[in-house]
Amino acid sequence: MRILSIAALAVLVSVPRAGAAVKVVASTEDLADLTRQVGGDRVGVESISRGYQDPHFVEAKPSFILKLAKADLLVVVGRELEIGWLPPLVQQSRNARIQVGADGYLDASLSARILDVPTGPLTRAMGDVHPLGNPHYWLDPANGRRVAQAIAQKLSQLDPGGAATFAARYADFDQRLAEGEKRWDALMAPYKGLKVVTYHRSWPNFCERFGLDVVGYVEPKPGIPPSPGHTIQLMREMKQLGVKILLVEPYFDSKTPDSIGRETGAKVLVMLPSVGGEKEITDYMKLFDYDIQLLVSAIKETGAAAR
């Protein structure tokens, strides 16, 4: 048997063993995909919530405690999006590597541009589920780019041998995303200033990015179900402003949006806020392809124009 030199051994131990990819758990499918985009086969990624679930209220399976126990990295949306379901799982995993503040804990919101940051006192007491600013920030591709870069940096820190791979994969992602942005901007360009209403406050980043004007919400406050008084007031405003598009997330009861649609003539459009919301939305680019195509055909169908 040949005796390996110390130097050769050092090389051997620095090369990741087969199956020794960085184990990542992401709280959402969007973050899981961004991690895969930059991590490639040097990471093994799982997401806890599914793209068709309301990310504020996820019934997380206890099986995730085991996955969290083995994870090297936990990537979260942050801004208290997961506060109702993730902290107990992380705690019960007893994995010191992924606790808040540890090297294996990445709060993606820290690298993103956050809208609706409250200037006054926190409003969670009134039921508002967005007390630290809007947590649906991944719906602006510019934030997807920032988050992907932060993930690539974090992976390089945890797996220095992969740093060149992560940097190259990020550069490739960045380029593909830029091509996507050109495509999406061109499709949306004719509709700058179009007034829309949304159910939950999921779309401020999306609407700002693509030039839509959100004039109202079906929920009186983020996380608070619609009330008759608020709905009547909203329908009055929609009629006055000629709003023809109502965006609804797939996990809300369609009863109120449908009656608003009937009353005002607005088209109720189920837009998908996350990767995995439909089978065909297998990655971050396809999410925008899907939503923008849906939106543009609805705008054309209703004859809605900016006014």
Ligand SMILES: [Zn+2]
């Ligand atoms: Zn929300």
